[in-house]
Amino acid sequence: MTSSTVTSSQPDRPPRPNLAFRRLRGRRSPAEFAALVRRAAREIGERVSCDARYVGRVExxxxxxxxxxxxxxxxxxFPGRTLADLGFAPRSSVRGRGARPAGDAAPSRGTDPVPTAGATGAAVERYDTQDPYETHENHEESDVLRRAFMTGGGATVAAALGPFGLTIDAAATPADRPPRRAGSAEAAALEEAVRRIRLLDDRHGADGLYRRAAAPLRAAYALLDAGATRQATADRLHSGAGELAISVGWLAHDSGRFDDARSHYAEALATARVxxxxxLEAHAFCNTAFLARDAGRPREAVxxxxxxxxxxxxxGSARLMSLLALREAGGWAGLADRIGCEQALAxxxxLFARxxxxxxxxxMTFYGEAELEGLEAQCWSTLGDWPRAARHARRAARLQDPHFTRNIALYTAELADDLARGGLPDEAAQAGLRVLELLDQVQSSRIQTMLAGTARVLLPHRGAFGVSEFLERHASLPRGV
Known part of the structure; x- marks a missing residue:
């Protein structure tokens, strides 16, 4: 489990043991108590990945x-008790913002995501105390984004993705009146919608977001049809609409809807060429190459x-050319051309070193050393070099910025699969358990598919340390997770 140390306004101090919580556990082992927590969660419709390690860290x-x-x-x-009775500190003392007003209850179930970044001087698991994209400047906006993603309400998501009016209601425009031409405000709204979709995907993955992102995309192309007041604005709208098509295409790609993704990428490519x-054209081709690799069309990927x-x-971007070389390497790996893959990786x-x-x-804000290592791991995995793939996947997970929750889960799932196929079932199981803990926050069919493959590989190794626990917890996941 990745942890993050965040500087607090208070001086660093060692954690104080939670003796009240320890007393509540009684004679049960941490693992037994964790099982009771998971059972209690199911009783009220919650889903938590509590294990002995979590209990130990609380205590x-x-x-x-x-x-x-x-x-x-x-x-x-423990009905009738408060968090203070359970030995916990007030939420306002560990979060990066003020407390709620007195009497303001915590959001109802399903309206908040699992917070993820530590806010105390000590290292704290990312999902235990603070939101991953919460800063001192945008707390209210972050709440809207979190709830939009987690609740599944289309109207709420539209509000989060289109805060400046990036929605077009055909019924609101009389048939005999052409739609209003777009100006700089609409162009800015479109650009902001792209950023927000990327933000939510970085934290939570694509599955819960894809359908809801379609409305801003339709609105973007409606803006193009309406025209713009100035050529500079029209250029911004075309670029923004193309980038939004790519973002929505990626959400389809990551959630396993390859045909939808191909259509969106083609739409972005057409917009770029027009x-x-x-x-924009380079970006569309970049994502098309990645999709072709995943869809089993490696020559098209190259x-x-x-x-x-x-x-x-x-x-003039060496980093862009580095990423595109990695996309080519993935295609060569799919063709089992080791020399071509190694040349592209080199x-x-x-280019990255520049x-x-x-x-x-x-x-390209996502593309750093961690992504470089992660994509190289995928190449070696495709070529069947499991030890080398595992080495790069481990580096990727270790190097990843803590805010990119989805990528940490992805790299760790890659690591688990490489270890399993490389004959290290105990290490694979531990990596798999770390991914399961992150599934409280991440919804990605890609990661779920990888975990399912790892589980199949580990089935004959139930006797290895940790494998049975991983298989049981994986099997107990709700359908579709």
């Missing part, structure tokens, strides 16, 4: 206040990646 005082899901479970288990936008490199070379590393530049596209 050691490392978790000073549980997230809202655990809070509801604990208060259900407007002569090489940056061609698309090479096309992206031809278009993107004049943009280019990717050499460092960032002003020409790097905004959408």
């Amino acid at each position: 050691a005082g490392e978790i000073r206040c549980p997230n809202y899901a655990y809070e509801r479970v604990f208060l259900h288990m 407007t002569g936008d090489p940056a 061609r698309a990646a090479q096309a992206a490199q031809r278009v993107g070379r004049p943009l 280019r990717a590393h050499a 460092g960032p530049s002003d020409g790097d596209p905004e959408w």
Whole structure:
């Protein structure tokens, strides 16, 4: 489990053991008590990944206040008691914002995600105390984004993704009146919608977001049809609509809807070519290459990646060219061409070493050393070199920025699968358990499919340490998770 140390306004101090919680456990072992917590969660419709390690960390005082899901479970288990009675600190003392007004209850079940980043001077598990994208500047906005993602309400998501009016209601425009032409405010709203979708995907994965992101995309193309007041605004709208199509395509891609993703990427590519936008065209080809690799069309992946490199070379971004070389490497791996893959990987590393530049596209904020290691791990895994794949996947998980929850889960799932196939079932099971803990926060069919494959590989190894626990907890996941 990845942890994060965040500087508090208070001086660092060692955690104080939670003796009250320890007394409540009584004679039960931490594992037995964790099983009771999971059972209590099911009774009230919650889903928590409590294990002996979590219980130990609570009792050691490392978790000073549980997230809202655990809070509801604990208060259900011990009716009549408060968090203070259970030995926890007030939420306001461990979060990066003020307390709720007196009497303001925690959000009802299903309206908040699992918080994820520590806010005390001690290292705290990311999902136990504070929201991953909560900063001192945007607490209210973060609440809207969190709840939009987790509740599943289309109207709420539309509000979160279109805060400046990025929605078009056809019924609101009389048939005999053309829609209002777009201005800079609409262009800004479109660009912000793209950023917010990427933000939510980084934290939680695509499955809960894809359908809800379709409305802003329809609105974006309606804006294009309506026209713009100025050419500069029209250019921004075309670029924003293309980027939004790619973002929605990625959500479809990551949630296993490959045909939908292909359609969205093609739409973005067409938009790029109509407007002569090489940056957008390179991005569309980049994602098309990734999709082709995942869809079992490796030769198409190579061609698309090479096309992206031809278009993107004049943009002056070494980091972009590094990523595109990795996309090509993935295609060569799928063709079982080890030499072609190694050559592309070498280019990717050499280009990456040149460092960032002003020409790097905004959408590439995810591409750092962790992603480089993660994509290389996938190449070696495709080639069947499990030890090398596991080595790179382990580095990727260790290097990943704690805010990118989905990627940490992805790299760790890759690690678990590589270890399982490489003949290390006990280590694979431990990595798999770490991924299961993150599934409280991440909804990604890609990760779920990887875990299912790992479980199948580990079935004959039930006797290895931790394997039975992983298999049982994986089998107990709700359907579709």
